[in-house]
Amino acid sequence: MVMAVDRLRLTLPSARARQPRQASLALWGWALPLALLAAWELTTRFGLVAPHLLPAPALVWREVADLWRDGTLFEHLGITLWRVLTGFALGTLAATVLGALTGYSTAAHRLLDPTIQAIKAVPSLAWVPLFILWLGIFEASKVTLIAVGAFFPVYLNLSTAIGQVDRKLVEVGRMYGFSPLTLVRRVLLPATLPAYVTGLRGGLALAWMFVVAAELMGASQGLGFLMLDGQMTGRPALIIASLILFALMGKASDLALARTTAPWLRWQDDFARMRKT
């Protein structure tokens, strides 16, 4: 009983005190973007850079506002987001199955990993002609390209991490007569979850990278298309607006991924947690 009271006294105040402090600390992340924005504004206002190279923030904002007003902003954002998420989902699915397989089984590793590593060595843009030939210039080739991009970080992280799971924990599973599938589900996957999430975040970042490549190779909609359109029609503000939208969407999707996976990673007893408290 005394112990229970002690625990309460120890945990409650600090947990309560942490909330506002962390919220205010999160604001620090805005300092650099705001400073850059101010520098940008000053640069253009004093005419340090020609406007056809670097338009003023207000002009960029107007481009976005125009797109918003004629209703096409969300069409462009939506189609790009759909491509990224579909490609990411397909790439992740394949990477999870193959990564779990090559991480778990030596035979599968010997058989599959060299080929996968060789495919990884092919520069991403080199796939474009082939995918267009096979799948046409519409969505299928774009999504496939993005899936290829998202595949490798997820595959590599998962496959490597499974091989590195502490033998001692695996032995505990063996003592209880776990079947291979149970072992994967109850020991190997949870143990590799932190590395897997790192892989997912890397895969998502690459999916955003590849969507640009995919949309630059020919699209009539999407952020990449807007960028290309800005270049063709000589509207630097549109190019910069698309860039900023890319940054915001990429950051938002990464944050969403990090937030959704955080509850499953709370057990990690690592330096990041120590820093927080």
Next chain:
Amino acid sequence: MLAIDDVHKHFPGGVTALQGIDLTVGEGEIVALVGTSGCGKSTLLRILAGLEQPSRGAVRLDGATITGPEPRIGFVFQEPRLMPWLTVEANIGFGLHDLPAEVQHGRTQRLLHRVGLHGFAKALPSELSGGMAQRAALARALAREPEILLLDEPFSALDAFTREDLQRHLLELWEEWRFTALLVTHDLEEALALAQRVVVMRPHPGTIHDVLTIDLPTPRIRTAPEFQALKATMAAKLKLA
């Protein structure tokens, strides 16, 4: 009955970890294995657990050869080896996945109380002290209700006070369940306090040097002259071994 019959173990690289080990352990008996470092105690335990195969000979449980891990045999390792992502409660129920949910719940709760961790059911292993973690590991092994419990220096990483506490605890659990236990230890007092027989092993290659029957009355008083005398005899045997 657990029968170890002419067990040899050679490791690749030419190490003979065990040579001609013969030992029979009766039901409900506690046997301690002592011996200098490298004499094959852990190897023998791992063979009994089915985690390792003997190069020659066999181990049998009630006549059936042990070829792999089985639920009738529980293992407590030197380190707690708790799953860091599971709560204490879930760790204790870790090996019960194939049993009905009510049974899992019932056994887990009972053992949580039994090892005094009910206040920490939802805690993560990183929030436990070493002694608490090892108690959780003991509970996890017992949750399966094994007939045989193998313990490889389970308390060696703990301070003397916690160690005695856990030894007493193990005895209480044994009095309730009467499982057969094989306990590897470096601590002669631990062996004398818990075991009915002490097996003294000798290294290079690992063989059994002597088997001592401890007929001290229970509960054993560590400060009693007979206890201390026996400890001195055993220390001398170990030096010879």
